[in-house]
Amino acid sequence: MALVSLEVVGKTYRGRSGAYEAVRDFSLELAEGEFFCLLGTSGCGKTTVLNMLAGFEAPTAGRITLDGRPVSKPAAERGVVFQGTDSLYDWLNARDNIAFGLRLAGVGRAERRAVAERFLALVGLAGAGDKHPAELSGGMKQRIQIARALANNPRMLLMDEPFGALDAMTRNILQAELTRIWQEARKTVLFITHDIEEACALATRIGVMKRGPGGTLKTVVPVDLPFPRDRTSDAFMAIFRHVHAAIREEIVAA
Ligand SMILES: Nc1ncnc2c1ncn2[C@@H]1O[C@H](COP(=O)(O)OP(=O)(O)OP(=O)(O)O)[C@@H](O)[C@H]1O
Ligand SMILES: [Mg+2]
Structure with missing residues (x-):
């Protein structure tokens, strides 16, 4: 059984400026121990998905479960690492x-x-x-x-662009550290990033989202490469190109 399951999850925000459907029909299962990277253009709904899984926001459609139990509020079993460094x-x-x-x-x-x-x-x-x-x-x-x-x-770590504000060198060091920690601590990770190379270096699978409104999973790319990853290998670059093309389409279409 999957550890985490999102079944046709949707989120419509309702505010003073009207309703906005940020996420639509988002379905994904995460196996225990996997490192899933979620990529997509700005505003496609990545943080919204993470916030729902963290229990900070309730979905307006569909169902999210961890170990078969519905996620309804924040809990220690889901550890969150926030975007930026001032949390x-x-x-x-x-x-x-x-x-x-x-x-x-x-x-x-x-x-x-x-x-x-x-x-x-x-x-x-x-x-x-x-x-x-x-x-x-x-x-x-x-x-x-x-x-x-x-x-x-926690059973899982939810990380929202944790290295986005760091310089390239520190970022590279922390990526290597995170891989080591993940391998030692054996946690399931959902990791959000804008950085295709970062996703290819860390993930066991990469999910690319379609742009919003109605952001949803467009494609999932398995990354069956050994760690630590050789970023100059042909296999690495082939995956990079594949993911890059999927995102490129979203940017061009926007
Ligand atoms: N509380 C809110 N009320 C209304 N709209 C919201 C709210 N939070 C997010 N949105 C809208 O939902 C969409 C998705 O936002 P989200 O923060 O999930 O995007 P993102 O993919 O994480 O973007 P980024 O890469 O820039 O962090 C955006 O269009 C945003 O304006
Ligand atoms: Mg975000």
Whole structure:
């Protein structure tokens, strides 16, 4: 059975400017342990899909389930890493940011500390636990966000362009780190990006969305290449070209 299932999911926003159908007939099943990258032009509905899976927004059509149970609100089983780097609690140090969910769950102080230290080490920041967000670089803040999501031991990670605001070099380092963490932590990941190369480097499957209104999955491309990926190999470039062509059509049509 699939871990996550979206069945003909739709989302129509209703606001002062009228109704807007952001997502229509979006169907997808994610198997446990897969790394699914969702790509598409700006405004096609990627964040809307992630927000529904996170439980921040309710679908206006269709059904979303995790392990067969309907998703209706945010929960620790679905860890979210947000777009941009300012979603950490700036009054808490890195360790307490990571342990925040554990504190809510009533986990004791010594265990919280041990878990936080373990995940600091996993994201390559052992020793940075006392630093506050203002003392961390953008790349470090993204690592802390990933550690914070993982510390709750979620079934899946939902990541919305987590590396979008970073320079190319930091981005490359974090991509490699994320692959290592994913392989070690064995989580199911939904990862949103604008970057085709990033998707080809990270994903086990890539979903390309059609532009909105009524954004929906247009095609799903499996990426059966070993890790770490050789971005200059013919096989990698063939997948890049395939995905690029699918997105290109959406840009041209817009
Ligand atoms: N709360 C809202 N109320 C009304 N419309 C919204 C709301 N949130 C998003 N939309 C609209 O829904 C569409 C999809 O938005 P969404 O944020 O999902 O796009 P996206 O694919 O994540 O884009 P980007 O790549 O720029 O982040 C957009 O046209 C947007 O204007
Ligand atoms: Mg978005």
